[in-house]
Amino acid sequence: MPTIQRPLPSPSALTQPFWEATSQGRLEIQRCTKCATFHHPPVPQCSHCRSIELGWVEVSGRGTIAAATIVRNSRLKGMEGKTIPIIGAELEEQANLILLSNLVNAEAEEAVIGRPVEVVFEEIGGGFALPQFRLTQRTNA
Amino acid sequence: MSYRIRNEVVVLGTALAKAKKTNPPNVSAMVVDTCTEAVEASGLSWSDIDGLTTFPIVPGVGGTVDPFGRRTSLEGIEWVGVNYLAETLGLHQLRWWNSHDRGTVSVAFMSAVNAVAAGVCDYALVWKSMAVPTGGLAQPDEGGAPGEDQFTVPYGLGGLWLPRFALPYSQYCARYGATREHMATYVVNNRANGARNPHSVFYEKPITREDYLNDPMISEPLSKLDSDMFVAGCGALVVTRAELAADSPVKPAYVVGQSMGGVRTTHPPFVLWDDWAANAKHQANDLWKNSGLSPADVDSFTSYDGFAWFVYCWLEAMGFCGEGEAHQFVQDGRIARDGELPVNCAGGSLGVGRMHGTVQLIEAARQVQGVAGPYQVDGAEISVCAGGGAAISGSATFAFAKTPH
Numbered sequence: 001m002p003t004i005q006r007p008l009p010s011p012s013a014l015t016q017p018f019w020e021a022t023s024q025g026r027l028e029i030q031r032c033t034k035c036a037t038f039h040h041p042p043v044p045q046c047s048h049c050r051s052i053e054l055g056w057v058e059v060s061g062r063g064t065i066a067a068a069t070i071v072r073n074s075r076l077k078g079m080e081g082k083t084i085p086i087i088g089a090e091l092e093e094q095a096n097l098i099l100l101s102n103l104v105n106a107e108a109e110e111a112v113i114g115r116p117v118e119v120v121f122e123e124i125g126g127g128f129a130l131p132q133f134r135l136t137q138r139t140n141a
Numbered sequence: 142m143s144y145r146i147r148n149e150v151v152v153l154g155t156a157l158a159k160a161k162k163t164n165p166p167n168v169s170a171m172v173v174d175t176c177t178e179a180v181e182a183s184g185l186s187w188s189d190i191d192g193l194t195t196f197p198i199v200p201g202v203g204g205t206v207d208p209f210g211r212r213t214s215l216e217g218i219e220w221v222g223v224n225y226l227a228e229t230l231g232l233h234q235l236r237w238w239n240s241h242d243r244g245t246v247s248v249a250f251m252s253a254v255n256a257v258a259a260g261v262c263d264y265a266l267v268w269k270s271m272a273v274p275t276g277g278l279a280q281p282d283e284g285g286a287p288g289e290d291q292f293t294v295p296y297g298l299g300g301l302w303l304p305r306f307a308l309p310y311s312q313y314c315a316r317y318g319a320t321r322e323h324m325a326t327y328v329v330n331n332r333a334n335g336a337r338n339p340h341s342v343f344y345e346k347p348i349t350r351e352d353y354l355n356d357p358m359i360s361e362p363l364s365k366l367d368s369d370m371f372v373a374g375c376g377a378l379v380v381t382r383a384e385l386a387a388d389s390p391v392k393p394a395y396v397v398g399q400s401m402g403g404v405r406t407t408h409p410p411f412v413l414w415d416d417w418a419a420n421a422k423h424q425a426n427d428l429w430k431n432s433g434l435s436p437a438d439v440d441s442f443t444s445y446d447g448f449a450w451f452v453y454c455w456l457e458a459m460g461f462c463g464e465g466e467a468h469q470f471v472q473d474g475r476i477a478r479d480g481e482l483p484v485n486c487a488g489g490s491l492g493v494g495r496m497h498g499t500v501q502l503i504e505a506a507r508q509v510q511g512v513a514g515p516y517q518v519d520g521a522e523i524s525v526c527a528g529g530g531a532a533i534s535g536s537a538t539f540a541f542a543k544t545p546h
Contacts, residue, residue: 006295010285015292041292041410067413069307070361076299084297086304086360088409098409100308102296113315126285130295 005078008126014042017056022129027119028056029097038094059093061119063133066090066098068111085111089119089133105134144398144431146258148545151386151393152506153379154182160342160374160494164219164272169229171375172221172270179377184391185264187230190379192237192256192265194249196497197222199272219272226268237262244535245269245445245498246376247528251537253380254396263385268377269499292410303360303368305411310450312414314362319453319468321362325353327471328366328449331485334478335492337515342372342494367449372494376503383545394506394524398432398540400424402531421458421531424538428525429460432540436460440521441508442482443501445529445536446489455527456484478518486516498528502539509543 011019021028030042035049038059045052067088074082085108088098103111104120117133124130156178158171165171180187199220216225223238237256241248246269253265286294298304313319332348335341348366356364386393402424405416429435436459444455453467461482462470470476476484487504490496505526507513513521522543529536 006297007299008285009291009295010287011291012287039408041289041408043408047408067308067311067411069304069311069363070358071297071304072358072361074297075301076294076297079297082297086296086298086308088308088411088413096407096409096413098413100293100296100298100410113311124295128295 004082006124006130007076007078008124008128014044018042019128021056021058022121022131023127025121025129026058027061027131028058029091029093030054031057038091038097040097040099059091061131062136063089063091063117065103065111065113065115065117068103068113070108070111083108087111087117087133089117099131101131101133103134104132110135142427142430146255147397147432148395149383150254150258150380150396151383152396152510152541153184153381153386153389153391153393154179155378155503155506156182156376157340157500157503158375159340160372160496162273162342162370162372164275164373167218168221168270168272168373168375169217169225171373172226172268173229175375176226176266176268176377179266179268179379182391183264183379184389185379187232188234189264190232190266191234192253192262193223193227193232193235194239194241194253194256194265195221195223195268195270196241196244196246196249198242199274214272219275221270237265241535244537245529246502247498247526247537247539248401248535250378250380250502250528250539251399251401254399257380257382260382264379264381266377266379268375269497270375271494271496272373273371289410301359303363306368306448306450307360307363308411309414309417310362310448313450313453316414317465317468321354323468323472324367324449325350327452327476328353328491330471330476331446331449331489331492334486334516335488338488338493339515341488341492342370343488343492363448369447369490369495372496374494374496376496376499378503378506392510392512394509394541395543395545396539397542397546398428398434399537400427400431401537402529402535417454417531418458418464421454421527424527424531424536425455425458425460428538428540433546434523434525434540438523439482439525441486441505441518441524442484443487443489443505443524443526444485445498445501445527446485446491447495447497447530449491451530452484454531458531459525459527478516483518486518487513488516498536501526502528505539505541509541511543
């Protein structure tokens with residue numbers, strides 16, 4: 001059971017596909033249909049080739065911790081007093097394709113840069129499922 | 142790119158109000174008083190001022206609730222913009238004004254330098270006022286987290302800025318082996334500088350290494366002592382063309398170089414270390430090219446330090462030390478007022494209060510004017526100011542000289 005009452009996302013037309021996919025247990029990231037560049041958060045126009053034809057594709061959900069901080073004694077509404085490991089999870093599909101997320105099923109101190117992670121989904125109410133990451137034993141190829 | 146106005150623009154008078162932990166009844170009088178002091182320190186009167194610019198944004202939110210239930214800030218009470226100041230003082234002679242919606246005071250200053258150089262006005266006043274947010278920490282609306290917040294706030298980002306700035310710094314620490322032991326040296330030095338500055342909120346309040354190392358973590362590896370403190374305050378500068386200052390009794394600070402930052406090259410929900418570093422490098426390279434100076438020429442360096450690690454970023458980008466070496470460079474008294482490269486001798490943001498780069502800009506001008514008082518670097522002839530946080534904060538850098546260079 002979640003012990004945290006998280007603020008819920010407020011999707012727009014641009015971001016709705018992301019949350020629809022996560023609610024069905026899939027991690028989909030926006031990708032340009034012309035040049036195949038991934039974008040997160042989603043964008044109205046591709047910053048690589050300037051196409052406006054952008055689609056959504058499912059990704060592996062595997063990645064590496066690229067940045068990490070542990071929030072102590074959070075002051076955010078619904079999370080007051082909690083210890084929260086926040087990571088930048090760099091997905092294996094593309095360099096610098098990073099989801100900001102939490103490390104779950106681990107001690108906060110295990111949020112260490114370079115460790116491999118994989119996505120899991122946490123239902124947070126309102127029909128939303130939040131992509132989170134847990135440590136894996138996978139070694140980086 | 143060819144810089145065309147080296148030595149053509151000077152800073153005359155500057156003024157800095159005492160930074161305070163609590164707000165005055167309104168910031169209007171504080172801004173008027175501080176700006177008047179800068180005008181008079183320039184040997185001028187208000188009727189001479191025909192250019193105005195500021196970066197008016199106050200971080201956080203005010204205690205006022207608008208008819209739609211949104212917390213907001215009131216002009217004249219919590220901030221002062223160009224229209225307000227012009228109307229309050231009846232500055233009918235204005236020929237140029239401009240308000241900046243991103244950055245620090247450095248971007249406003251750069252626009253003033255270029256406006257007087259172009260001749261669209263003669264004497265431009267640049268100021269920055271700040272107030273302590275009275276509405277509490279920013280929290281997501283009841284309706285949920287919109288925009289890019291939907292990819293950050295549900296994860297516990299928000300409420301405070303620290304986690305957003307801890308993430309890129311975590312990359313620096315992991316890559317180069319920097320620790321809080323290293324950073325303690327910088328923060329303690331800056332607070333010692335602030336403790337000597339009567340305008341600092343921390344005047345006569347230095348801290349020890351133990352204070353820093355024992356400060357509770359807010360977002361590892363950052364504690365509150367890594368972040369500047371909210372204050373009410375104001376700073377102001379007057380710029381003009383060197384030719385107009387030729388007969389002035391005020392010693393000028395010549396603007397001998399300037400540069401402005403670009404945009405980040407990736408757009409994850411937070412800015413990566415590499416983006417900060419690349420953007421700072423881009424600005425630093427332009428500054429050296431525009432000014433014809435090199436790091437060895439610099440007698441005094443002021444760096445934006447709203448978060449302490451910005452100083453590492455700038456020291457490396459400017460070439461005062463190598464990539465990944467700043468945490469070592471700041472050790473051993475090297476950045477003290479009598480050190481190899483004095484850094485933020487007035488106290489910067491960490492040592493004075495959250496003034497969005499105003500203290501750094503004023504100190505840089507004062508150092509080469511020889512009027513820096515308790516934070517004067519002996520014999521300073523060249524100063525460099527990195528006025529913002531480099532990558533996302535819209536920043537500009539400047540080189541000042543005591544004489545035309």
